[in-house]
Structures are given as C-alpha cells and as structure tokens.
Amino acid sequence: MSDSGPRPFAFATALVTGGSRGLGAALGARLAEQGTRVVLVARNAAELAASVASVRAAGGDAHGIVADVGDKRAVYPLAGAAADLVGPLELLVNNASELGPTPLELLFDTDCEALERVLAVNLLGPFRLSKAVGGAMALRGSGTIVNVSSDAAVNAYAGWGAYSASKAALEQLGRVLAVELAEQGVRVLNVDPGEMDTAMHRAALPGADPATLAQPDAVARRLVALLARGDVPSGTRVELPAWRDEP
Amino acid sequence: MTLAAATAPRPRASERLLLVEPARARFRDLSVRELPHLLAPGDALVVNDAATLPASIRLTSHDAELRLAAHAAGGAFVAVALGTGTWRTPTETRGTAPRFEPGERVASAELTGRVVAVDAADPELVTVRFEQTGAAFERALYARGRVVQYAYLERELELWDVQSGFSARPWAFESPSAGLPLTFGLLCALRRRGVELGALTHAAGLSSTGSASLDRRLPLPERYEIPEATRALVERTRARGGRVVAVGTTVVRALESSAREHGAVTAGAGRAELVIGPGFRPRVADGVLTGMHEPGTSHFALLSAFAPPALLERALGAAERAGYVQHEFGDACLILGRS
Numbered sequence: 165m166s167d168s169g170p171r172p173f174a175f176a177t178a179l180v181t182g183g184s185r186g187l188g189a190a191l192g193a194r195l196a197e198q199g200t201r202v203v204l205v206a207r208n209a210a211e212l213a214a215s216v217a218s219v220r221a222a223g224g225d226a227h228g229i230v231a232d233v234g235d236k237r238a239v240y241p242l243a244g245a246a247a248d249l250v251g252p253l254e255l256l257v258n259n260a261s262e263l264g265p266t267p268l269e270l271l272f273d274t275d276c277e278a279l280e281r282v283l284a285v286n287l288l289g290p291f292r293l294s295k296a297v298g299g300a301m302a303l304r305g306s307g308t309i310v311n312v313s314s315d316a317a318v319n320a321y322a323g324w325g326a327y328s329a330s331k332a333a334l335e336q337l338g339r340v341l342a343v344e345l346a347e348q349g350v351r352v353l354n355v356d357p358g359e360m361d362t363a364m365h366r367a368a369l370p371g372a373d374p375a376t377l378a379q380p381d382a383v384a385r386r387l388v389a390l391l392a393r394g395d396v397p398s399g400t401r402v403e404l405p406a407w408r409d410e411p
Numbered sequence: 412m413t414l415a416a417a418t419a420p421r422p423r424a425s426e427r428l429l430l431v432e433p434a435r436a437r438f439r440d441l442s443v444r445e446l447p448h449l450l451a452p453g454d455a456l457v458v459n460d461a462a463t464l465p466a467s468i469r470l471t472s473h474d475a476e477l478r479l480a481a482h483a484a485g486g487a488f489v490a491v492a493l494g495t496g497t498w499r500t501p502t503e504t505r506g507t508a509p510r511f512e513p514g515e516r517v518a519s520a521e522l523t524g525r526v527v528a529v530d531a532a533d534p535e536l537v538t539v540r541f542e543q544t545g546a547a548f549e550r551a552l553y554a555r556g557r558v559v560q561y562a563y564l565e566r567e568l569e570l571w572d573v574q575s576g577f578s579a580r581p582w583a584f585e586s587p588s589a590g591l592p593l594t595f596g597l598l599c600a601l602r603r604r605g606v607e608l609g610a611l612t613h614a615a616g617l618s619s620t621g622s623a624s625l626d627r628r629l630p631l632p633e634r635y636e637i638p639e640a641t642r643a644l645v646e647r648t649r650a651r652g653g654r655v656v657a658v659g660t661t662v663v664r665a666l667e668s669s670a671r672e673h674g675a676v677t678a679g680a681g682r683a684e685l686v687i688g689p690g691f692r693p694r695v696a697d698g699v700l701t702g703m704h705e706p707g708t709s710h711f712a713l714l715s716a717f718a719p720p721a722l723l724e725r726a727l728g729a730a731e732r733a734g735y736v737q738h739e740f741g742d743a744c745l746i747l748g749r750s
Binding site for chain 1 (some may be wrong): 423460462465545546549550551571574575577578580598599602603608610638650
C-alpha cells in the first residue's frame with residue numbers, strides 16, 4: 165500500500181447478473197471487498213442465498229434478487245429493487261448467460277425456441293437492463309456497463325451457434341451503446357473473460373482438463389482491476405487473459 | 412374547460428408543447444422536440460429520477476386495496492384504503508373501504524404487515540409497517556403490487572409504462588409524469604445545446620384518493636433527496652444568470668422546500684411540506700415543464716406561482732380548442748420565465 169493509501173474504488177453500487185455461481189459470484193465478492201454495495205441476481209434462490217451469505221460473511225454489503233433476466237416482466241422490478249436496496253446503480257455487469265441445449269448441437273439441429281431463449285437471456289435481457297438502469301447513469305453523467313462476452317463472439321466453433329450469435333450481437337449492442345453514450349459520461353465495455361472452470365464450461369465441454377482453465381475468482385480479480393482503471397476507452401473489447409494492468 | 416384525456420401510454424401522445432411566457436404575456440403551440448431551442452446555453456433542467464413503485468396492493472386479508480401514498484418514519488408507509496372495485500372503477504365510486512384499527516394485521520399473500528396508525532380525520536388514511544425487509548420486502552412488493560391505474564385509460568398499465576427514461580430509486584407512488592416526454596434523444600440534444608441536466612429524487616404521491624376530504628389534503632408531505640451535484644448545478648446556473656427549469660411539480664416542491672428550509676438549495680434528504688399556489692414566489696425555479704392541468708386542480712394552483720392565472724386560463728383554453736390532451740400521458744406545458 166502506498167503512503168497516500170489505496171485509491172477509492174470508483175463504484176459505490178453494482179448490479180451483477182448471473183451472481184449465484186462462477187464469475188458472477190466471484191465478482192460480487194471482489195467488488196464488495198472494494199466497498200461496493202452489490203446486488204446479485206440469479207434464478208436459483210438457494211444458490212443465490214449462499215452466494216450473498218458468503219459475501220456478507222466476509223464483511224461485504226450484498227443483496228440477492230431472484231429473477232430471470234430473460235423474462236421481460238422481471239426487468240423493471242429487478243432494476244427498481246436493486247436501486248432501492250443499494251442506491252442509484254453505478255455499475256451494471258451483464259454476466260448471466262444461457263449456453264443453449266447441451267450436449268452442444270449443430271445449428272440445423274437447434275430448435276428455434278432454443279435460440280430464442282438464448283437470445284432472451286444473452287441479448288434482450290442485457291438490452292432491457294441497460295435501458296432500465298443506463299438512463300439514470302447518463303443523466304447523472306457517470307456509470308459503467310460491462311457485457312461479459314466470449315471468444316465465441318468473434319470466432320466460429322461448430323456446436324456453439326446459438327451462444328456465439330447471441331454474444332456477437334451483445335458485443336455489437338455494446339459498441340453502438342458506447343457511441344451513443346460517449347458524451348453522456350457512461351462507459352460500455354465488452355469483456356471476454358477467457359475460458360474458466362465453471363459449471364457452464366463443464367456443460368459445454370465435459371472432457372476439458374480443469375487445470376487448463378482459469379479459476380473464476382482469479383478472473384474476477386482481473387476484472388475488478390480493469391474496472392478500477394478509468395482509462396480503458398468505452399466500446400473496447402477487452403480480452404481479459406491478455407490484458408495487462410499498466411497505463 | 413375540459414381537456415380530453417390521453418387514453419394510452421404509447422405511442423407517446425405528448426408530442427405537443429404549450430409554451431407559456433409570462434414575461435411576454437403570450438403562449439405558443441409547439442412540439443416537445445423544440446424544447447432544446449426554447450432553452451438557452453447555460454440554462455439547467457432538473458428532473459425527478461424517482462422510479463415508480465407498484466403502489467397499488469390488493470389485500471388478501473381484507474376486501475380492499477391499499478394504495479401506498481407516502482413514506483412514514485422508520486420504513487413504514489402512509490397508505491389509503493380503497494374499497495371494492497377494479498382499475499376500471501373510478502376511485503370516487505369504489506365501495507366503502509373497511510375501517511382499520513391500529514395493530515390490525517394486513518396481508519397480500521406473502522406481503523404482510525400491521526396497521527400502526529389510523530388518521531383521526533380521514534380514517535381511510537393509515538400507516539402500515541410491513542414485516543419483510545430488504546430484498547424480501549422488494550420481492551414481495553413487486554410480486555403483489557401493481558402500478559396505480561387510471562380509469563380513463565384503454566388498457567391496464569404495466570410497470571414499464573410509468574417509468575421515465577432516467578428512473579433510479581423507486582420512490583414515487585404515482586409516475587412523476589412530466590419527465591415521460593423526455594426521450595434519451597431529447598436529453599442528448601439538450602446537452603449539445605449547452606443546457607445542463609440535473610436530477611433529484613422526490614417521492615411523488617397520489618394524484619387523487621377518491622375521498623374529497625382527503626384529496627383536499629394532497630399533496631401529503633413527500634420525501635426528497637437532492638444530490639450535491641444538483642445543488643452545485645443550481646448554484647452555478649444562478650451565478651451565471653441561467654435559468655433553472657424544473658421538470659414537474661415534484662421538482663418545484665423539492666427545490667423550493669429545500670431553499671425555504673435552508674436559505675438556499677442544499678444537498679441532502681428532506682420532506683417537502685410546502686403547498687405552492689397563487690402568490691407563492693419561487694426562489695429557485697425560473698420555469699416548469701409539466702403536463703396540462705385544468706383550473707381548479709392543485710397542479711394548476713402550483714402553476715399560478717409561475718404565471719398569472721388569467722394568462723394560464725387563456726393558454727389552456729386555446730390548447731383545448733387545438734386538441735391538446737391531458738393526464739399522465741398527455742401533452743406538455745412549459746412555463747418559462749425570463750428570456
């Protein structure tokens with residue numbers, strides 16, 4: 165620690181979707197460690213409660229809201245409840261993701277309804293949430309929206325079609341939002357966290373060797389370091405494994 | 412005078428803007444899209460960023476609706492009990508609400524609480540403390556509450572119909588509807604014009620309760636909070652000779668209450684008890700962007716603090732003839748002092 169003490173972390177409040185496990189749960193814990201009041205969102209009440217309890221046990225300020233971000237009726241209740249619990253939101257992390265049918269299917273074997281569900285969670289949910297909380301950020305002239313993406317957004321892998329298309333669209337949504345919000349003080353980042361040892365990864369690639377995968381907590385620490393840096397330009401696609409915390 | 416009602420939330424009816432300029436004793440028929448050019452670089456526009464709560468709660472413990480109306484001490488709520496009827500039933504023709512006793516339990520499925528006080532003069536006005544707190548309370552409220560409905564609308568309102576494009580904390584019991592015409596594109600255009608934007612949060616209360624004697628007591632004291640950034644915005648706008656324009660009567664109440672209480676607009680939380688009407692001299696707001704309000708309403712009385720009632724009545728009469736519509740999703744009116 166330097167003589168001047170730690171720099172205060174930029175975000176007093178945050179909303180993290182997909183907060184019951186994997187990167188979302190780890191990110192909630194690491195943000196709370198920085199003093200951020202965190203609202204975690206997930207569908208599974210028991211897992212979410214455990215995630216919130218673990219943040220609180222470490223002295224953090226966390227709340228859990230059970231909701232499906234792919235459900236349009238859930239979005240305004242979620243945004244309202246979150247702001248009531250921790251105050252106007254300064255950071256939104258669109259992390260919740262739907263992989264689609266597993267074992268992974270080729271696109272011509274994928275039901276249209278399965279693609280619709282993937283788009284509802286990975287694209288429409290982040291759009292609705294960004295709209296519901298981003299306007300207040302723009303009005304106050306500050307805020308950050310992070311879209312958690314994947315290398316599948318920019319590469320074509322057989323069997324990943326629905327997920328891949330949804331993440332590509334999410335990233336493009338983020339880039340356009342970044343342009344539209346450029347003069348309103350709101351930053352939008354697309355973050356590819358790299359391959360992680362998570363339940364989603366195990367569902368997609370059951371045979372993968374965990375030793376070759378990053379741990380979600382290590383990735384969450386890097387993401388917090390990225391967020392602490394105000395100089396990453398809005399609209400940037402950040403490949404977290406390759407990102408270096410240097411000016 | 413009776414302005415027609417805007418009967419649907421979307422497509423946005425409020426394209427029209429009635430500009431009233433008391434200094435020139437004139438009014439003009441314009442569009443909301445012209446707002447950036449009606450204001451000048453250096454002016455400030457202050458909005459209410461309160462999101463709208465699902466304040467209407469159908470009880471399962473009683474044949475009644477509890478309509479949350481204001482925040483009370485210690486996390487409790489002031490509420491109005493309404494009798495049987497649906498959203499299609501105008502509040503004044505609802506059945507008689509049950510008389511609650513202090514200590515009585517109320518429930519709407521998983522949302523449970525107790526009546527902790529009953530108003531002596533208007534017993535349908537009660538104070539309720541819910542048992543749930545934190546995320547459990549939010550979950551139960553959003554599961555059981557609906558947004559306050561209006562009998563003049565063609566369809567039932569959803570939560571998203573009553574949120575502004577910049578809503579944050581859900582403090583408002585009915586929509587602070589003056590902000591609804593402000594699209595994101597308009598806010599960007601205002602900033603490009605050099606108009607600074609600011610926000611405060613004000614717990615807008617109910618517009619009517621169905622009880623004539625209770626309606627005369629509206630607005631009830633309302634909670635507000637002014638961020639430091641908005642206090643500073645008001646100060647520098649006034650220092651450079653710019654105008655402070657309030658979006659909605661709630662913003663007028665918050666700014667003027669704060670200035671009355673502290674001598675100048677001050678950052679922090681407060682309770683607006685001020686009733687603004689003819690003869691009131693605004694100290695902070697040079698103008699107000701609001702909806703169409705007819706003579707005889709409390710909103711019209713508030714507008715009389717910004718323009719002579721005779722000018723307002725002439726302007727509203729012309730607007731009525733020109734087909735302007737009123738109520739939550741109606742057309743807009745900008746009263747702008749000093750040019």
